[in-house]
Amino acid sequence: MRTTIPIGPYHPLLEEPELFRVVVEGERIVDIDWRTSWNHRGIEKIAESKTYEQALFLVERICGICSTSHPIAFCNAVEDLADIEIPDRAKYIRTIVAELERIHSHLLWLGLAGHYIGYHTVWMWAWRYREPICELFEIISGNRQSYAMMKIGGVRQDIKEETIPIIMKTINELEPKIHMFADAILDDPVMLARLRNVGKLSKEDAINWCTVGPVARSAGVDIDIRRDYPYASYDRVEWKVITQVDGDVLAVAVVRLLEILESIKIIRQCLEKMPPGPLQVEVPEIPVGEGIGVEEAPRGECFHYVQSDGTNCPYRLKIRAPSYVNIPCFRSRFIGERISDILLILASVDPCYCCTNRTIKIDNGKVKSTMTDKDLLELSWKETEQLREHYKGYPGGGLLE
């Protein structure tokens, strides 16, 4: 017998609204459907009415976890457009902030993964070790999240000499903890039983579904923006791209844990090599043209495209966030798995649902590009109406009335 289990739009597992309709036969999954964009914010549209400086703060608020990846990608795009070369010190500071963010994001993921499989000790311990990293951000930038460190043409704040020993101390203390986690996960038979061979993604599928970041690397696809299209100071430090071959949830966990160790290595080298000098260069008039900026966010490649018409506002901003690219691979990973593993596979791509919200209006077969406030409101009403129709007769469907 086939049953449809709705996971979302509101579900204790999902911290943001998202709907996965999972069709099961007994405990086995036979089909999955994904509905997104319950909370569209129109960031790309808003950016067109902001200046470049303001748009930087806007893109920082796309996602709360990778809140420095989007600004770096945006800066890269504008700097590519206006042909700006940023000072060396700024490059190193960008690298340090991005890598610290990777550490905190991966630790956050590790904790959530522990929570999803009912291992609350891992959850709490991982978040405890993440806390010093958040405090580091507060010391460096004044904010635990949304650091506002990036600026077109450089960085907004310096990493002061007296902060460097604190960063060194924190990452030195973190390193043995990560080794401890890696050992605890790889040695625990129950953990291996839950993670191994779950949600397998073959290398071929990983390429065909266009996965990026740790998900692709766990399936043996050797891609990393930091190495392939170096920005900031990644080409000046020694580090390696972590890949695994299995493509299952265990491989993703291993990739993320080992990446934390690589990040620690990068930060250590950057702190040693960081030259003195200015933090930013004068930004010239932004010329007419277009620019592309990429950044390896903790979840994968983050892509920004900026088009300029010569004014101080971007004419068009296009963002391709990693979660949006990674989630479709669920179709090949879910089918044949058990219900108990749904959440584990969901969690393994570290989905950031606010990055997946998209909207498009098609009118008589033609894509209508501009939408007014009224259009957006009508769209929202229509969506509620569809939901009511869909859940008519379901238990709890009456709540929508």
Added chain:
Amino acid sequence: MLFSHGLMDIFYLVIFPGFIFTMTIGLLSTQIDRKISARLQWRVGPPWYQPFADVVKLLGKEIIIPEGSNKISFLLIPFVGFAAVILLSTMIWLANIYPDSSFVGDLIVIIYLLYLPSIALIIGGSASRNPFGALGASREMKLMLAYELPFLLATFTIVVKNGGIISLGGILNYQASNGAMITQGASCIIAFIVALFYIPAKLGEGPFDIAEAETELASGPLIEYSGVTLAIFKLTKSMLLFTVPIFILSLFAKNIWTPWTILWYLLILFFIILIKNTNPRLRIDQALKLLWFPLSGLSLAGIILAAVGL
């Protein structure tokens, strides 16, 4: 005979060792569990009265009955499980206090009563007409099939060992004259280990919280319960946390009507808390495999050992 003391029976059922006593100790045990788990996870943990406050809060909340559910079974079934635990606790304690008063075969009645809280969860989950509830109920059913087999075999070991006594009072009298069951050879130690693993499975704790799996099924069978009915389910669970170890102790470790029981009970509680906090949740098929093959095999070996006199 048990339950033939007139007015005293009401005292036994309601105050000691029935409802009030079991509830108080059970809720305090959940508090110990919550506090130790919290300290293990670098958290502060709730104040000592938190479980009582939770129950009082739930009692004051509105009961929401899902549309299209089977109202009668949905509302009544929590009380069936609850009544079973009260009766269970009373029977076990009275058999310990007055070993001669127990009737032949009350061991079987106790095992039947132990089923009822799980069956209440299954029926409640199915009656709620929620897909998560139904899934949780089906998992609870599989889990029940899984954990009952090794536990029945373990209790059977004791029956074989003491020469066919199937009343709890008889087993206690046997232990009073021959020493605690657990000291009587390898077979009983094996049975005791199997019984220890039965506790978290029975309670849906630790790696066996498969039916309620909050992140997978959003509490499974309990998903639609609220107010008094949810409070009753929570109370049933915390009372089982006290009653099941007490039952196992009276089977294996002599009469529980001594102060030593407090220590033994706390040790078992710490064991439950420890495996709960050091293991991720098992998948239902893995739990089935673990409980059927290694543990049931172990219990079978125990029975064979008991039959040859070890």
